[in-house]
Amino acid sequence: MAKQPMLKFVDIGRDMPEKRAADVRNHDFNEIYAEFAEAKAAEQASRCSQCGVPYCQSHCPLHNNIPDWLRMTAMGRLKEAYELSQATNTFPEICGRICPQDRLCEGNCVIEQSGHGTVTIGSVEKYITDTAWEQGWVEDIVPLADRSESVGIIGAGPAGLAAADVLRRAGVQVTIYDRHDRAGGLLTYGIPGFKLEKDVVMRRVDQLEKAGVKFVMNCNVGEDISFQAIRGQHDAVLIANGVYKTRDLRGPGSGATGIVRAIDYLIASNKVGFGDEVEEYDNGTLNAKGKKVVVIGGGDTAMDCVRTAIRQGATSVKCLYRRDRANMPGSQREVANAEEEGVDFVWLSNPVAFSGEPVSGVVVQKMRLGDPDASGRQSPEPIEGSDYTEEADLVIKALGFEPEDLPEAWAEPELPVTRWGTVQADFRTGATSLADVYAAGDIVRGASLVVWAIKDGRDSASAILADFKAAQAVAAE
Structure with missing residues (x-):
């Protein structure tokens, strides 16, 4: 009888891939974690308890078959593990790198709840697919037959690329329109290389392009092409352009030079990483080198900014957040990485004004936590008379993103939006009230x-295919 490959969590402790030393990694934009070796990946996968109700799977938005591909990895059947992983996830190697596993799959691991330390699901997921690419197991997308239907996708971010993958595999003609010069959306320009090296994204874009997906880049819908023109050229349209409008700061001095948007700062840094010339980086506007940097916000974008500033050579980097560590929305793992790299977190701090032109300081009011708000988190309350000034040469606004006014920008008043400005669409199918118009991703959520x-x-994409099939059935009657 074959030896039981699983249930080793009692005998084998949790072990992450080796992490590069903070004083080494904070000088470059390479990923901070090494790959598992095959034996180590199998060992860590073998810790899975194969529980009857896999909470890791149920708490994964994609409901990935996590226990199954962990078992295949533990048994050395890596190609089968990859095939299981790819079956439910278009980009498993990307999710393995950037998903907040501590809040999703790993955070709900049964053996973690019993005190044995969660299975390192994300690291194994990354290892499986990186190995698949190295071994040539990732096959080209070749539809069994081409179809006549055409879909236009607005946005080359993760939602748009995932939809394009599903549609092109079914033989549908796909064209993606995007405002940037490279596809990938926030995967390419919003997330720094130390979390997601860009060749990982580009090889997926290349795979889609090789499969026949057409990319129309540097294309601003409403300016370079109208929304109505896109609708006229395709049988269906999927809106997947994300949310890029930055929530703004208020208060005296908030318009000073040196106060910049997180998205502009991160895009500039990532473009430089590609080897592009970026004037605002070269002239120092979007470059932290030699500066005292203050980042305002507590989400993952704020973590990306503070860690980028460290790597650019800032003299100091402080992150202001109006709640405490336990109540911040960003990944705790990212906070720990940032602290290791030299970032100073100033909890329970709220900016109320800015001094200097260009900016030279942030006037901060200390806060305390009061009663819980609608989300269940304690609401921050100001402490009177607690104001003080943090010195700053560069202030980065990382307060979150909101949708642009699409009906106005696209001259499409009939496009249904919610009171928050997101596109109103069926959460299961993405269908909107406009005929053959769908929406997916952040522009809905x-x-x-x-x-x-x-x-x-x-x-x-699956809903669009189902609607195409239904339309064919009606036409055949």
Whole structure:
């Protein structure tokens, strides 16, 4: 009888891939974690308890078959593990790198609840698919037959790319329109290389392009092409352009030079990483080198900004957040990485004004936590007379993102939006009240996780295919 490969969590402790030393990694934009070796990946996968109700799977937005591909990894059947992983996730190697596993799959691992330390699901997921690419197991997308239907996708981010993958595999003609010069959306320009190296994204874009997906880049819908023109050229349209409008700061001095948007700062840094010339980086506007940097916000975008500033050579980096550590929305793992790299977190701090032109300081009011708000988190309350000034040469606004006014920008007043400005669409199918117009990802949910965008893109693509099939059936009657 074969030896039981699983249930080793009692004998084998949790072990992450080796992490590069903070004083080494904070000088470059390479990923901070090494790959598992095959034996170590199998060992860590073998810790899975194969529980009857896999909470890791149920708490994954894509409902990935996590226990199954962990078992295949433990048994050394890596190709089968990859095939199981790819079956439910368009980009498993990307999710393995950037998903907040501590809040999703790993955070709900049964053996974690019993005190044995969660299975390192994300690291194994990354290892499986990186190995698949190295071994040539990732096959080209070749539809069994081409179809006549055409879909236009607005946005080349994770939702749009995931939808394109599903549609092109079914033989549908796909064209993606995007405002940037490279596809990938926030995967390419919003997330720094130390979390997601860009060749990982580009090889997926290349795979889609090789499969026949057409990319129309540097294309602003409403300016370079109208929304109505896109609708006229395709049998269906999927809106997947994300949310890019930055929530703004208020208060005296908030318009000073040196106060910049997180998205502009991160895009500039990532473009430089590609080897592009970026004037605002070269002239120091979007470059932290030699500066005292203050980042305002407590989400994952704020973590990306503070860690980028460290790597650019800032003299100091402080992150202001109006709640405490336990109540911040960002990944606790990212906070720990940032602290290791030299970031100073100033909890229970709220900016109320800015001094200097260009900016030279942030006037901060200390806060305390009061009663819980609608989300269940304690609401921050100001402490009177607690104001003080943090010195700053560069202030980065990382307060979250909101949708642009699409009906106005696209001259499409009939496009249904919610009171928050997101596109109003069926959460299961992405269908809107406009005929043959669908929406997926952050433009429907609001700013959310990449894994949710992938799920929404896949679901909307499946709905579009089902509607094409229904239309064919009606036409055949």
